Each structure stands twice: as C-alpha cells, then as structure tokens.
Amino acid sequence: MRYDKIIKRLLLAVVLLMTTACQKYLTVDPIDRLTGNNFYQSKEDVEANMAFMYAKFFEKIRESWVMGATGEARSGEIRATVNAGDSRTRPLDPEERTVVEVLGANALPLAINSTMFSDYKLEEITKWQGYYQVIQSANILISKLEEGIPGVDGADQARYTAEAKFIRAFTYFWMVRLYGDVVYYTDPYFSNSLPREPMVSVLDKCIADLAPHKDQMPWTFGDPAERGARPGRGAIIALLMHMHAWNASFDRANSQAHYTEVATLGKELIDSKAHRLYSLTEQNWAEVSKGRTEESLFEFYRSINYGDDTWISEPSWDTFNVRNHYQFWSHFLRWPYLFPRHNKSISAAYFVSEYMNSIYPEGEPDLRRDMWFDDIASDNGQFALKKFGYNVFTSGNEEGYPANSIIIFRYSDAILLQAEALAELNRDGEAIASVNLVRQRAEASPYSGGGGNDLKDFIYMERCRELIGEAHRYFDLIRTRRILNTAWTMAPMNLDQYNRGAWTWPLHQDARRYNPHIVLNEYWTTTGR
Structure with missing residues (x-):
C-alpha cells in the first residue's frame, strides 16, 4: 500500500x-x-x-511497562523465572527478587529507582x-x-x-x-x-x-477497519460503566446509584446486539487478539499490513527496547510463541500455581484453561500465557513476537461488570444470567450456587479467569477492596x-x-x- x-x-x-x-x-x-x-x-x-x-x-x-506494572504485577501472584537469559530476570539480591516481585511487594520506589530495572522506565509512569x-x-x-x-x-x-x-x-x-x-x-x-x-x-x-x-x-462504523480502534457507542458505555464501578467503591454513600447505572448501561449494551462473544477456537481467539472484532469495545490497533512490523516484532531480549515495553504478555511467553527457539525457550515470568489453581481448578471444564495456557501450574519458565500467543508470524531463527492489539475494553469485561453490579443490587437471578453468558462461551459449568456474597465472589473470580493479562486484575482488587484481604491477593495492604x-x-x-x-x-x- x-x-x-x-x-x-x-x-x-x-x-x-x-x-x-x-x-x-x-x-x-x-x-x-x-x-x-x-x-x-x-x-x-x-x-x-x-x-x-x-x-x-x-x-x-x-x-514504559505501564500495562504490566500498573494493572497486573502489583497483585503479587507473579514470579520471575531464574536464569531466563533475560535482563528482566537477573537477581536483584540473594532472594532473587526481580521487578515483577518488587512490584508485587508494592516497593515502588525501589522498582522505579533501581538501576537494575532501568529498562522498564517506570519513572515515566509517575509523570x-x-x-x-x-x-x-x-x-x-x-x-x-x-x-x-x-x-x-x-x-x-x-x-x-x-x-x-x-x-x-x-x-x-x-x-x-x-x-x-x-x-x-x-x-x-x-x-x-x-x-x-x-x-x-x-x-x-x-x-x-x-x-x-x-x-x-454509532454502534458500528461503515468501515470495519474502525471497529474497536475508534470508540463507538459500546466504548462510551464501557467507560461509563467503569467510572461508575470505580466510584461505587470510593463514594459509598452513593454506591447503589452507581451500581444501578452500571446495570442499566450493561443491559443497553447487551440488548443492542452490536457486540458478541466469539466462540473459543484458536482461529477466533487469534482474531480477537489481533483486534477490530465485534468483541472489542475499545483498543489500540496495530497491523503489519501498514508497514509497522518494525515495531510489532519486539527486539531480542539482548537488545531490549523500552518503546516496546508496553506489552505485558511478552514476559509470559516462550517458544513456540516467541522466536527464535535458542533464546526464547522459557518464559521470563509466570503466575504461581497456587493462584492459577484457585481460578482454574483442575478437573473443572473450562476451554480457557486449555486454550490460554501451557504448563499452567509448572511454577517455572515452562508456563506460557498463550492467550496472547496465537498471532505469531515468524519462524526459524527470526526474531518475532505475536502481533496483538492493546485491547482496553472488551465485551466480556462489560458483561461481568454488569453482573457484579446486579449482584450488589441483590438482583441475583439477573446477575447469574449475565455471568453465565461468559461461562457458556468458555464451555464451563454454569453457576449454580447461592446468591449474596457467594455470587459476588464467584463473579469476581470470573473476572480473574476471563481477563487475566489484560491489566484489570490490580484495579479490580482496589475498587472492590479485596486488596485488604489475604484470601484474594498475595500482596494485601x-x-x-x-x-x-x-x-x-x-x-x-x-x-x-x-x-x-x-x-x-x-x-x-x-x-x-
């Protein structure tokens, strides 16, 4: 072109x-x-x-590494792989704590100021x-x-x-x-x-x-190329839902009014049928990750078709370039999702098995567990978050990373926000129907438990399952105040x-x-x- x-x-x-x-x-x-x-x-x-x-x-x-540093790593469930052959995993001290673990301990001044982590440019997040x-x-x-x-x-x-x-x-x-x-x-x-x-x-x-x-x-644009990459009505609804959900926690006197707005907006979005959940196949999920789908509400799209492959393929870890540091998921991939094999054979970091088994219990049916992870409970560099690994366009000894868009708001996120608000409003039947929309897509068992706190906790866990790696986890802990409880995070305050x-x-x-x-x-x- x-x-x-x-x-x-x-x-x-x-x-x-x-x-x-x-x-x-x-x-x-x-x-x-x-x-x-x-x-x-x-x-x-x-x-x-x-x-x-x-x-x-x-x-x-x-x-900077803003998506990982702000939305995921501070939750405390991420560990660095020892001897991953990457500057991001060199030991900081005898305990071998590295940047993901320092962030998980909420030691932000150390993470920001240590020369060990200078490649991450975390000081830029403070500006x-x-x-x-x-x-x-x-x-x-x-x-x-x-x-x-x-x-x-x-x-x-x-x-x-x-x-x-x-x-x-x-x-x-x-x-x-x-x-x-x-x-x-x-x-x-x-x-x-x-x-x-x-x-x-x-x-x-x-x-x-x-x-x-x-x-x-408009709900949709005449040019499909604008879908997700340019905010339609669904993007505005999602943003309004998130702002109300945030204030529901910090403006307690008006929390019910905020939750009511989230529920109403969520219903409008679902009833519009302008967006949909794609069935979980490798091809479909590759499309969702790539961007511009009916599942996307708002994203930053990128495409090698426009000649920007020079920054889609991130540099090797030996020549790490901070301008490609915005991707969170590259830390959790290895060959065959990264190339070449000789220096991408293990992932630089992993989610600990205690956390992974809590959100994806072994033996419970869930397509996401099988499609989105390799060696899910390995507690080492064999762990792979292949949820972000389907758009690989390199092979052999070429340097290559998957070409994914930065999806900010996705349809399932909005559905689960609505379910959360409905549960907070004691509209349990409606909340269960919403959360089961996401469960059905994953071919997971529908929720069949009781209402009240059990339902609220289940919806929260469903957000952990569905949105892992999409920079929602830490903010969900903050706005729901679960950050205060060791039952929900390994990094409580x-x-x-x-x-x-x-x-x-x-x-x-x-x-x-x-x-x-x-x-x-x-x-x-x-x-x-």
Missing part, C-alpha cells in the same frame, strides 16, 4: 498508533499548533486532531504531563467544534464532540486509577494553577460530561495503607514545577518510601 493511501486511511479512520515506522510519514501537527483558527478549517483538520490525540496517548503508554497534553488537545477541539468548523455540522459535529469527550474522560479515568486525585479542567486555554481535585468528583464530572453524548455515537493511597503511583516532582498547588501523594512521600 502506498504511503499517501496509508496517510489518508490513518487520518480518516483514526486507526493509528504513534510508532517509529509511521512517524516517518504521518503528518500530524504537534499540540502547540492545534490551537489557532488557522488550523480548524475542515473535517480533515478534525480528523487530524483526533489522530494526534490517539497517537499521543499511545505514545505515553509506550514509554502525568503527557496525559494532560491529550486532555488539552481534546479541550481545544471541543471548543472549536462548539464555535463551528467549516464542513462540520449536524450529525458530524455531534459525533466528533462525543468522541473528543470520550478521549478526555478516558484519559482522566486512566489517571485517576494511577494517581488518585488529579487536576481537572475543561477550558481550552486554561493556564491557572489548580489543586488536585478528589477523584470521585473528577469521575462524577466526567460522567456528567460524557453521558449526554452517548447516543450520538491494611486499611490505613489503603486510605493513604498505597495503591496509587508516586507523582513526579515535575508536577509541582509550574503548579505550587500540587501536593504529592502522601503515602509515597512518607512511610511508602
């Missing part, structure tokens, strides 16, 4: 990621040039700004400036759409406004889960110094801002730690450089050191 055609496709479909390969020909102006009336003169300009925002967000999460550049760009675009842009009116204007507000709300939601309280603003050229606002208030404002625009987005923000990430000093009102996260400036 010629470069000029690629540019047009990327800008019009917004199916782009800021990669080393595409930067050579993708002409998207930086944010400081997207502020004047001279830019917003056409629909193409709007598309270009949309492209910039998606690319900027993805560029930010590609800076929120890149996210605020996305928010600033969204604020400007929304303002320009309100003023009026030539050639953009009616349904187009409403759809672009909804999409820009989705990006803005999604970025705030992402930051809240990392840092807790954040600075919230929606003015396009706001320059005053503001203090951090309580995260519940921030998400309430995001919900109020985004919800009225939900119906202005006490209530005092939880209340003081031990679950957050430290905030970099740079946040205070131009804003003296910023107070850093208290836990990490005191006893969290």
Whole structure:
C-alpha cells in the first residue's frame, strides 16, 4: 500500500498508533499548533486532531511497562523465572527478587529507582504531563467544534464532540486509577494553577460530561477497519460503566446509584446486539487478539499490513527496547510463541500455581484453561500465557513476537461488570444470567450456587479467569477492596495503607514545577518510601 493511501486511511479512520515506522510519514501537527483558527478549517483538520490525540496517548503508554506494572504485577501472584537469559530476570539480591516481585511487594520506589530495572522506565509512569497534553488537545477541539468548523455540522459535529469527550474522560479515568486525585479542567486555554481535585468528583464530572453524548455515537462504523480502534457507542458505555464501578467503591454513600447505572448501561449494551462473544477456537481467539472484532469495545490497533512490523516484532531480549515495553504478555511467553527457539525457550515470568489453581481448578471444564495456557501450574519458565500467543508470524531463527492489539475494553469485561453490579443490587437471578453468558462461551459449568456474597465472589473470580493479562486484575482488587484481604491477593495492604493511597503511583516532582498547588501523594512521600 502506498504511503499517501496509508496517510489518508490513518487520518480518516483514526486507526493509528504513534510508532517509529509511521512517524516517518504521518503528518500530524504537534499540540502547540492545534490551537489557532488557522488550523480548524475542515473535517480533515478534525480528523487530524483526533489522530494526534490517539497517537499521543499511545505514545505515553509506550514509554514504559505501564500495562504490566500498573494493572497486573502489583497483585503479587507473579514470579520471575531464574536464569531466563533475560535482563528482566537477573537477581536483584540473594532472594532473587526481580521487578515483577518488587512490584508485587508494592516497593515502588525501589522498582522505579533501581538501576537494575532501568529498562522498564517506570519513572515515566509517575509523570502525568503527557496525559494532560491529550486532555488539552481534546479541550481545544471541543471548543472549536462548539464555535463551528467549516464542513462540520449536524450529525458530524455531534459525533466528533462525543468522541473528543470520550478521549478526555478516558484519559482522566486512566489517571485517576494511577494517581488518585488529579487536576481537572475543561477550558481550552486554561493556564491557572489548580489543586488536585478528589477523584470521585473528577469521575462524577466526567460522567456528567460524557453521558449526554452517548447516543450520538454509532454502534458500528461503515468501515470495519474502525471497529474497536475508534470508540463507538459500546466504548462510551464501557467507560461509563467503569467510572461508575470505580466510584461505587470510593463514594459509598452513593454506591447503589452507581451500581444501578452500571446495570442499566450493561443491559443497553447487551440488548443492542452490536457486540458478541466469539466462540473459543484458536482461529477466533487469534482474531480477537489481533483486534477490530465485534468483541472489542475499545483498543489500540496495530497491523503489519501498514508497514509497522518494525515495531510489532519486539527486539531480542539482548537488545531490549523500552518503546516496546508496553506489552505485558511478552514476559509470559516462550517458544513456540516467541522466536527464535535458542533464546526464547522459557518464559521470563509466570503466575504461581497456587493462584492459577484457585481460578482454574483442575478437573473443572473450562476451554480457557486449555486454550490460554501451557504448563499452567509448572511454577517455572515452562508456563506460557498463550492467550496472547496465537498471532505469531515468524519462524526459524527470526526474531518475532505475536502481533496483538492493546485491547482496553472488551465485551466480556462489560458483561461481568454488569453482573457484579446486579449482584450488589441483590438482583441475583439477573446477575447469574449475565455471568453465565461468559461461562457458556468458555464451555464451563454454569453457576449454580447461592446468591449474596457467594455470587459476588464467584463473579469476581470470573473476572480473574476471563481477563487475566489484560491489566484489570490490580484495579479490580482496589475498587472492590479485596486488596485488604489475604484470601484474594498475595500482596494485601491494611486499611490505613489503603486510605493513604498505597495503591496509587508516586507523582513526579515535575508536577509541582509550574503548579505550587500540587501536593504529592502522601503515602509515597512518607512511610511508602
């Protein structure tokens, strides 16, 4: 495909990621040039700004091992394989604790500052400036759409406004889960110094801002290439569900109202039939992992068909490149899911058998156990999370990693969120019906137990089973408060730690450089050191 055609496709479909390969020909102006009336003169300009925002967000999460470090490893069930032949598994000390284990112990300052783990660039996770550049760009675009842009009116204007507000709300939601309280603003050229606002208030404002625009987005797009890669109505619903579910835990006085919204939104999504669960075959799951399927609600799509294979195939572990560190699952794969065999014969890390056997009890039927894992209870480098290993396009002595998309919201995630909310509302029959939708796809036995806490615990465990490796685990522990109970995690914290923000990430000093009102996260400036 010629470069000029690629540019047009990327800008019009917004199916782009800021990669080393595409930067050579993708002409998207930086944010400081997207502020004047001279830019917003056409629909193409709007598309270009949309492209910039998606690319900027993805560029930010590609800076570090953010998916693994924030959403999975801190739960405590991951161990490093000894002598895996990889810089990521060299022993830190006589106990041979490595980065996944340091993160699992919630020793974030050590993980961030130790030269042993410098390749992970974990300090970048503490910096929120890149996210605020996305928010600033969204604020400007929304303002320009309100003023009026030539050639953009009616349904187009409403759809672009909804999409820009989705990006803005999604970025705030992402930051809240990392840092807790954040600075919230929606003015396009706001320059005053503001203090951090309580995260519940921030998400309430995001919900109020985004919800009225939900119906202005289509369920599906005319171009299948935009499915998942560009947020449709299902993506907005999923984001609203997640924001309500988060606030249900931290805004206890209004938890029932939040759960009611999650249940209602989930029903709307399911009743739409715009999305579906693919039957679990190797071919189908390879398609889901690759992206752009009816199971995807929102993702960052990538494809070797657009010439970006130079960054899809991650470099060898000996020449590890941090710009490919965003993938969580590469640590849990080995040959024949990674190539070449001579230095990819064992996985760099594994989930411990105690945890794996608790979520996938041996002898209980479940296609996911067979399809998504090799040597599930090996407690060594033979463990493979082959859930992410089906899209391998190399062989022999070539260097190669599976080419998967970064799926943020998936249909089964939304179904299980709805089931969780229904159980919290004591609507047990409906909750059981929802969780069994996911169980049925996995050809697992339907839930037949009682209601109440037994059902709530089962739904939580189903999220562990279904979403393993997709960066939901740690955030689920936080928002359900199961992080406080050793029955649910190998890395528990006490209530005092939880209340003081031990679950957050430290905030970099740079946040205070131009804003003296910023107070850093208290836990990490005191006893969290």
